[in-house]
Amino acid sequence: AQSVTQLDSHVSVSEGTPVLLRCNYSSSYSPSLFWYVQHPNKGLQLLLKYTSAATLVKGINGFEAEFKKSETSFHLTKPSAHMSDAAEYFCVVSAVNDYKLSFGAGTTVTVRA
């Protein structure tokens, strides 16, 4: 079985400062890991995914995440927050050869002007 824990339910940053969203995972097998973003009243959009290739994964809109097996973590970062980054972010895990996803509880990001 696999699961994820998002360590912060809310993160507030100032525009232009770095963003860090923390995620730890648990998986019996080599996992695939994803970050999805949900803007208000919208569906979920894939930001990036890790599937056992490079451990540093680059996504859309300047986001990136690093897979650290020793720490069972997959934290999401962005060097400089923009107002449009205000949204809810979900860390997601799936096992290899399984198309089912397990979602974290979500982290809401607020960006202050």
Added chain:
Amino acid sequence: DVKVTQSSRYLVKRTGEKVFLECVQDMDHENMFWYRQDPGLGLRLIYFSYDVKMKEKGDIPEGYSVSREKKERFSLILESASTNQTSMYLCASSSGAETGRGETQYFGPGTRLLVL
């Protein structure tokens, strides 16, 4: 681009009513999914389908059923709506072609259901 559409953005129903939520995808995807989203709980899988007329229960199937008569359409049915089914319902699809490599799911905009 993959497009997943859901028949309604907002629905208000009465307790005991039969409710149909419709989802259509236009990319010939094999897999389709229904989730409910509640604050602080993330998304929880209700049912999924990996082929026409094929379905499997997810983590919270109680009180729900599904139908997939055509590949592009996946319906979620609340047989007798109850107030604890008030939630946001999200449909998703995936190709079924990259299971071994972490398959991306594509989501619709969601249906916000209120059961009174």
